[in-house]
Amino acid sequence: MATVTSRLEDYLEALFLLEATGKKQTVTALAENLKLTKGTIATVVKKMAERKLVLHESYGAIRLTSKGRQIGWQVYMKHERLTSFFHDFLGQDAERSEEIACLIEHHLDGAAANRFFNLVHFLQQAQIEKKEWTDELLRSLENAVRQPMPLTLAAEDRQNGRVCRLTGSNKMTLDLKQSGIEEGIVLKSIGRMEDGGEYAVVLADGKRLLLDADNAATVWII
Numbered sequence: 001m002a003t004v005t006s007r008l009e010d011y012l013e014a015l016f017l018l019e020a021t022g023k024k025q026t027v028t029a030l031a032e033n034l035k036l037t038k039g040t041i042a043t044v045v046k047k048m049a050e051r052k053l054v055l056h057e058s059y060g061a062i063r064l065t066s067k068g069r070q071i072g073w074q075v076y077m078k079h080e081r082l083t084s085f086f087h088d089f090l091g092q093d094a095e096r097s098e099e100i101a102c103l104i105e106h107h108l109d110g111a112a113a114n115r116f117f118n119l120v121h122f123l124q125q126a127q128i129e130k131k132e133w134t135d136e137l138l139r140s141l142e143n144a145v146r147q148p149m150p151l152t153l154a155a156e157d158r159q160n161g162r163v164c165r166l167t168g169s170n171k172m173t174l175d176l177k178q179s180g181i182e183e184g185i186v187l188k189s190i191g192r193m194e195d196g197g198e199y200a201v202v203l204a205d206g207k208r209l210l211l212d213a214d215n216a217a218t219v220w221i222i
Helices: 006-020 027-034 038-050 066-089 094-107 110-128 132-142 151-157 170-179
Strands: 054-056 062-064 161-166 186-192 198-203 208-212 219-221
Touching: 006 027, 006 038, 006 062, 006 066, 006 094, 027 038, 038 054, 062 066, 066 094, 066 110, 110 132, 151 186, 151 198, 151 219, 161 170
Parallel strands: none
Antiparallel strands: 054 062, 161 186, 161 219, 186 198, 198 208
16 A cells, blocks of 8 residues: 655645535635645645545545545644644744644654653643642743753853763773763863863862863763
8 A cells, every 4th residue: 555645644634624624625625725726736636536535526525535534634633732732831832833743743653643642641631630740840841951962062151060971982982981081970160271172171079181172072961
């Protein structure tokens, strides 16, 4: 069975939405919904009819088949859940949430889609039931958290941090560990030398080190 492309999914979703809202499923209505020309719509509708996704007589109404309706419903539900998630939980405005949903909906399927649906349902149900932890969750989403970054960036605006990864070659990593820098260790102070070629760090035990730019770029802190 040929794969239904994301383009066809958009058409089927639009047809499903027209059907679900009691509106006529016509080439004109679909063109207005998708902001495309009638000629473009007619060409794609013909292809969908050949794939048995729709029934369509010349100049007549378009009807989804069971197969087409199932696909349209699935895409619509993904769109709805994604829009809700980005709007209600991630704070995007309605228009931007719609845009993001359109970009993602075609790439979310299988077990990942089911898990995502379950997650959104769980969060929405918890809000309806006024679970106390939902308020804490939403507050926590507003708080900025430190993101891992290489020491070459961290030196610009940080004074300390914990080494969370070393991304250089085996030799570079071994040399850093022998100097005292390894995952989990806290750097009390991080700075860039005035000439820009080396980076100064102070370890938790007070030991001071100078790292060249190549090595510093492989030390990530958080």
